[in-house]
Amino acid sequence: MTVDLHSDIYGKEVFADPYSYYGRLREEDPVHFNEQYGIWLITRYEDVAWMVRHPELFSSELYKRDSTPSPPIDESDKEHAAAVAEHRSHELIKNDPPEHTRLREPFRKPLSPKELEGWRQFIREAVASLLDRVADQGSMDVVADIGKPLPLLIVSEMLGVPPGDRQMLKEQAAERMLSELSVKPDRMRRAVTAIRDSSAYFDRLMNARADEPSSDLLGLLAQAEDEGNYSRGESVANAQGLLDAGHETTIQLLCNGTLAFLSNPEEWELFKTDPAGLAVTATEECLRYDPPLLGPRRVAAEDVELRGKTIKKGDRVQWLIAAANRDPREFENPDRFDIRRSPNRHISFGVGIHYCLGQYLARVEGQEVFTALATRFPNLRLATDSVEYADIRAVRSITSLPVAWD
Numbered sequence: 001m002t003v004d005l006h007s008d009i010y011g012k013e014v015f016a017d018p019y020s021y022y023g024r025l026r027e028e029d030p031v032h033f034n035e036q037y038g039i040w041l042i043t044r045y046e047d048v049a050w051m052v053r054h055p056e057l058f059s060s061e062l063y064k065r066d067s068t069p070s071p072p073i074d075e076s077d078k079e080h081a082a083a084v085a086e087h088r089s090h091e092l093i094k095n096d097p098p099e100h101t102r103l104r105e106p107f108r109k110p111l112s113p114k115e116l117e118g119w120r121q122f123i124r125e126a127v128a129s130l131l132d133r134v135a136d137q138g139s140m141d142v143v144a145d146i147g148k149p150l151p152l153l154i155v156s157e158m159l160g161v162p163p164g165d166r167q168m169l170k171e172q173a174a175e176r177m178l179s180e181l182s183v184k185p186d187r188m189r190r191a192v193t194a195i196r197d198s199s200a201y202f203d204r205l206m207n208a209r210a211d212e213p214s215s216d217l218l219g220l221l222a223q224a225e226d227e228g229n230y231s232r233g234e235s236v237a238n239a240q241g242l243l244d245a246g247h248e249t250t251i252q253l254l255c256n257g258t259l260a261f262l263s264n265p266e267e268w269e270l271f272k273t274d275p276a277g278l279a280v281t282a283t284e285e286c287l288r289y290d291p292p293l294l295g296p297r298r299v300a301a302e303d304v305e306l307r308g309k310t311i312k313k314g315d316r317v318q319w320l321i322a323a324a325n326r327d328p329r330e331f332e333n334p335d336r337f338d339i340r341r342s343p344n345r346h347i348s349f350g351v352g353i354h355y356c357l358g359q360y361l362a363r364v365e366g367q368e369v370f371t372a373l374a375t376r377f378p379n380l381r382l383a384t385d386s387v388e389y390a391d392i393r394a395v396r397s398i399t400s401l402p403v404a405w406d
């Protein structure tokens with residue numbers, strides 16, 4: 001591969017093997033300014049962990065403080081970009097304290113480890129029923145047959161979305177995420193249509209919750225509205241935000257994880273000796289080794305000195321999880337997939353106040369899927385020589401992962 005430090009960071013070459021490129025950045029220029037997209041790239045574990053713990057220096061208010069979309073968009077897409085920004089600026093992930101603290105509160109308890117253990121049996125049964133559908137075929141596509149249906153089913157169930165509406169929500173979520181993930185210059189037009197449709201839909205569901213209280217997540221948002229802690233705009237944005245944040249990321253934990261197991265047969269053999277016993281450490285290693293989210297962004301809230309460089313107030317900054325998780329200063333043999341790795345202080349769910357709200361849910365889904373695959377299809381193997389990634393940024397999205405068993 002012929003990448004250099006100035007390669008297109010969203011280009012296919014970097015995406016096919018981000019670890020070589022990020023590794024060079026981490027070793028040669030750990031606080032690097034990418035001229036093409038006007039963005040700082042932070043790659044060392046220590047630096048990333050430090051910056052994300054300082055929200056007063058590195059703000060999450062991307063849409064309020066950074067109004068120029070990057071990568072650039074067409075002139076005709078600009079009015080749509082403004083509508084997308086208005087919507088997304090209500091999401092808790094795009095806010096700093098004190099708004100962030102208020103917006104995060106309703107989700108804290110229902111997404112806690114204790115509550116999530118209560119969902120494990122439901123998730124186990126959902127995984128079993130998805131595998132039942134393909135068991136006799138001797139083959140499946142992990143993306144289409146498990147990745148896409150499972151996270152959507154679970155988040156929709158938690159929100160309280162009726163089963164008949166979930167396919168529509170999935171399609172809207174895919175379009176909506178274009179605004180965050182695509183590099184295409186006309187991405188905002190499609191995203192804004194999906195945002196409007198989903199917002200109208202969630203507005204109707206929230207009206208129904210006002211008449212008939214419920215204990216699902218939408219019911220908790222209705223309660224927060226009643227108590228004056230949430231506006232309706234915030235409820236509909238954060239309901240969609242939960243679907244967006246929990247969907248493609250979890251798909252890629254399941255797919256990147258399966259790929260890591262099957263590309264490292266000795267670890268797969270080891271896992272099969274005790275799937276239930278190894279599921280926790282193995283899932284953490286899948287998260288570290290090939291993290292679903294490559295690197296979230298921040299905006300500098302003031303001038304910051306880091307490793308002799310000055311990041312100016314208003315500059316865009318991306319902290320690269322995929323680089324920090326392979327930093328040899330933090331992890332022994334970082335390029336080795338080691339399902340018993342311990343300790344494993346990966347930062348795939350972030351650090352600090354924005355620490356992933358859905359991390360326990362994603363973990364349970366990963367543990368249950370990997371355990372079920374090893375138990376039901378012990379001779380599972382890859383049924384392809386090459387893996388394609390979607391033309392998007394930030395999430396390393398496998399488009400299809402054919403596997404087979406006897």
Ligand code: HEM
Nearest residue numbers: 092093245246249250253296348349350354356357358362
């Ligand atoms: C393997 C799957 C997942 C990964 C790798 C992941 C990763 C992350 C990361 C890195 C952050 C921090 C972003 C930042 O600091 O800017 C984050 C935040 C968040 N995640 Fe996840 N996530 C996953 C699954 C989920 C799920 C299943 C849900 C919801 C059901 C979810 C909901 C959220 C929310 C709401 C935030 C914002 C938290 C805040 O700003 O306080 N995530 N996630």
